[in-house]
Amino acid sequence: MAPKQSSEETVEETSEDLVKPVPGQWTPRKYHIVYRNLLTFGYGHITACYGLYLAVTEATWSTLFFNWVIYVTASIGVTAGAHRLWTHRAYKAKLPLQILLMVMNTLAFQNTVTDWVRDHRLHHRYSDTDADPHNASRGFFYSHVGWLLVRKHDEVKKRGRQTDMSDIRANPVLRFQKKYAVPFIGTVCFLLPTVIPVYFWGETLKVAWHLAILRYIMNLHGTFLVNSAAHIWGMKPYEKNIKPAQNLAVSFITFGEGFHNYHHTYPWDYRTAELGNNMLNMTTLFIDFFGWIGWAYDMKTVDDEIIRSRAKRTGDGTNSWGHVKTVL
Template structure:
């Protein structure tokens, strides 16, 4: 549940960042959020593009390298679907299909159980062998480095649906899911990201190895299958619950895998919201659709 200090922070950040004012030749002029973080000295062509972005209503400048890379990734998926399903002339070997399925499970497990539940929320503890598996899975997913993922997610929870939220839902469905990867961060996001406590990540040797030796920055790939990461409301109510969801099987593959590793002792001290607390919150603040396991 949100602490009172977090509620106050949210209230403060519900409005856009206060525009800076400058005085030039005795005239008061307002600098927009867009212009505050607009790249400088990009040349005449990009200056024209930036003016178009402003007229189109973008709050922050587009990062075109990310936008092109993400668009191409989705285009390749559509092309692959065409050749595999519609055209029918190309069909992968069964070994390729098995490898792909295992890769999907490993990468989503690395994101959900690793970056999200273990390192962002510390919802459970993991021994080194499991941490290595999680780092490998996360790295294979091709996302940003772990430090940035954890930092942005902690800021997202503290300032959810405000201008300091990296994927602020108030800026629309597309922005909240994909668009935030295609634009520069709002100044509020940058400011609060510098304040969030990341000492546990800084002091984790495995993550530091991942950051310094393995993971390149700005390497974006969108994941379609999330293995139990979609229970947004429950997770925001109980972010420390390792399940990240009210229900487990069959809709929470990451939880099922964590339970498996818990049985062999590689995952332990799994934190869970007590059923009595869930029921109490559901009755007082929920939509009366509480499900008992």
């Protein structure tokens, strides 16, 4: 069974961390647009819109099902891999599972795992401040996608250089993905999902390509909603003084990542929610399956009594997410 712990994961601090940015506070700044990213995102979204049209009018059911399977696989590659395993070290994975998760994550193409982990560790350590890459204090659009269209804030660059990434850089699976990022990600995320429908069941190249882009853009926005919607709308049953909230819709779309108030309160819990195993948390079911066959182990959780105590002490008095209640 999963071992339980009650203290936060330790992160190496530097002297500069003695004065941290204050959550919810940010400084006005002039945005410098990264035109390459703007053009890339523009092409991706226009192509995805045409892909949606083709999905309704021309695509075969085989192609639609194929891209749905990739969507789910890629999403869990982000949630179970880049997020819960490598960013938060909420559980451990044997080499076969690490390789599988790296390939699944590559299907999502949200930069390499190394880049993803660095940004997400910053996000948790300096949440909703100038040092948070997708600071939700700057509004929905910025936290959703705008942060990728402009140059990074100086605080993000500074704190990013101070972030301990030694565990990620020492991982041979992640070093492989980083070293061969362009050909490997291009092949796994775009080329194969386009060629396979054409070769195996005669889909047209036009439909296969545009649906591959549609699936990719949908994967991106699913993850982006955790950064944006789950930092704006929802309940705060565990910590009412932070922006992250419990958001049912985001949990459904992202296979369990929308229990965000809980996750920011207890980021090391491999379930990211006190609910654990349920159909809104397919990522936990995925990890539990590999725990059952022995590929995942040392899954960290938080004791129920600690969860109850925290909810009573710092929550907003709401909880519709399971067996833990704020009034006992």
